Amino acid sequence: MIEAHQHTVSEVLGDRFLHEIPPYQRPYAWTPDEAKQLLIDLVEAVGASTDEPYFLGSIVLIRPKGQIAGQVVDGQQRLTTLTILAAVLRDVAVDEREKAALTSVVYIEPNPFAGQVEAVRVKAHDRDRGFFKDSIQMPGATAKSEPSHEPKNEAQELMWENAQALRSLTLELPAAERQKLVAFLLTKCVLVVVSTESRAAALRIFRVLNDRGLDLSNADVIKADLLDKFNDAGEMAHQAERWREFENDLGRDEFEGLLENLRFIREEMRSRRTLSEAYNERFHGVGANVVREFFDKELAPAHRQYMKILDGDSSDFPADLRAAASEALAGLLLLPNRDWTAVAIAAALKLGQTPALVQLLERLEGLAWIMQLGRRYDTQRLNRYVSILRGLKLGAGEIEHALTPTGEEIADAWSSLNGPVYGRFPTRVVRAMLERLDRLMAEQPVVWEGQKTVEHILPQNPQDGSWTQFSEDQRETITHTLGNLVLLTSRKNSGASNMEFQNKVDVYFGLGAAKAKKRATYASAQELAHLKAWDHETYADRHRRHTRMLAARWRIPMPTSVA
Incomplete structure (x- = not known):
């Protein structure tokens, strides 16, 4: 069953909910510019003097019936930033009632007489949870000149940078305006909370939101689908951490590029579907064993080779091959397109760091530049790369044929090279x-x-x-x-x-x-x-x-x- 209800910020971050960011979610990524824009928009809305509620978006939760705790499937960026803003406003507040209202949506103080243990309203990622609590959610944390301890990753750096950026802006507001902002934020700002007990239903909503262009990538949807195959929570967390490391190593865009390259290598054609649809179709109805094998035997080794290729790094090659491999990679990386990378990945996985791979990379560089000089459009280039991928499966003779430019391609390339x-x-x-x-x-x-x-x-x-x-x-x-x-x-x-x-x-x-x-x-x-x-x-x-x-x-x- 899926339920959707509108709630104020004070309700979403109040006693009726407890939010946990699950391990498969991507790291916190809002920049100071985005956080400051949220605050600027809120300040302008306060001045608009309207009785209409101010809509902040939606969040999607997996929440068992009758429980207040739920996993955040979509909306963690917004919830995290709202928590940072509330913590900043709390730490600059001078009115005790104002401070108490803000504290209640960020941090729950322990009270042995009431049987209350210490708690927070939003539990960040496992690896960021301690930092977020100590440097943001604890009373007075954002007023300090430095975080509680050194940030260990980009997400933690952004959490602290956003807190400092929001603090600077809020301190520019007169106390009376800040109090109006606090009342507006807690009672007039609303979110639509979509709750379901089913992980599958939540992921369907997640994909719909992605298709409508919200801030979710294909990689986010693919990750959620694949991790849902693991019934064991410990293994899910382990594989989620591996995924996060791969994504952090390459960067968000290049990691999605890796997933697209793997799809192209497997299907040997240009896809008319979205990347997430392609992966959903591939892994539909399979169990954890198939996904585990994909992580171990396909994604992990391809991630390593892709990193080496993008860095032009030939250090894995024997000493006598490094210079030639490095030169070929440098020539490929200077090309204005990256559609050759699928071939380079597949060849590296198939041939290893051998003379055969170096020779293929050198030939690939020449062919790619010949097609560039001949102004071959992307479909022509991709069809040629499909031929090379098939040749890798069939043997040396087929590879040689696929890597050899036609007479027309050579003539066009020379005409361009020798011309204006x-x-x-x-x-x-x-x-x-x-x-x-x-x-x-x-x-x-x-x-x-x-x-x-x-x-x-x-x-x-x-x-x-x-x-x-x-x-x-x-x-x-x-x-x-x-x-x-x-x-x-x-x-x-x-x-x-x-x-x-x-x-x-x-x-x-x-x-x-x-x-x-x-x-x-x-x-x-x-x-x-x-x-x-x-x-x-x-x-x-x-x-x-x-x-x-x-x-x-x-x-x-x-x-x-x-x-």
Whole structure:
């Protein structure tokens, strides 16, 4: 049976309910900006002077009939933040009645004469429960300059940061306005509490809320469905903790990406369903043993390989293979899409850290860049990756066939590589190509997280009377090609864009009268320092070297007329 009733905050956090965040729930994730926005919205609502209740959303509970304690299936972010706000308001209150009203919705003091033991209204995650109680819920906790003990994870950090952010805002309010806010929060703000005794029913509601676009991810729904297969509470908590560790290691978005990659590897096709629907269909009607096997033999090893791939980490390879593996991963990670990752995961799980895997990654890098240069759309790329996944199952001959580009793909890739890449591709793709080139040219590749600028050596719009060594036809042909582009490690200097070559070089390297900070860090820029002039012959030599270097790396055979 499902029941839904509207309750005020003082009721939801009062004697009629006791809320526990179950182990399968994701960690607390509201940021200070979100917490402050909640308070700002409440303050504005107080000033609106309306008799209508202020709706704060809904929560979903699994609550056995006749009991006050319930597990929070949806709404833990909201309940946790409301508890933090109430604790902050309690700790700045000067009126004892106001303080008592706020304390009652956060913390229950022990009273041996009344037979009352110490309790809290909201029990946080197991691993956050002690921190939340001591640093937030205990009377006076949020008024301290530091939490009760050092936060041990991001959720605890956010709990304390939100408390401090809300405290700063509430202290800016006059006492009379704070008291109006407290009365409004406790008596005028309402939530719809949806309760059911059935975990399955609660999860159905959970999925409906997700489909309607509330703050639940596919991974949240999948986790709830899978953990529900475990009847043993201890094992459920253990598997929930493993899931949380996987998600924390990768980050929320990348973890969902891992789940999608596993789906793609298994189904070998693009899905027309949501990710949660795909997993619900896969695990429908199965028992704990099947889910346990998925965690142990699929999710855990894939999680490790995916982390290594995203970090470009080749440390698991034998020493003589690490450099080649690292170089292949670096080339793949520079691609503007990630649809190749399913193949890399499947290959790593199938082949292990072997020469065969290194060779596959190198071939995969070349094929992926050939499809990028040939502007193959995502369905074409995914179909090719499906062929490689099938080849992994069938043997070396099928893999070789799937990794070999067609003649048309090679011709299209070479045409793009040898042509006006700057006008043909977004700047981020050109920048990635130049970074890949630098890794091939440099003894020690540049690691630069700051601004990267693609600069034209021969300007796009030279001033009249300048750069006369190039004809109009030559300028039109070469301006946007690889040989005329250079990657710099700082924001573009518009004052240098139209300078003559030697003056540009002075700006790039901070030489002569130029006062600029040195920007020519990349190897392809460093080589300009040794040139006296920039003419068509110099350009042609540089363009030839650079295009051939990338073509060799990506296994793009050059046309006979060029070779």
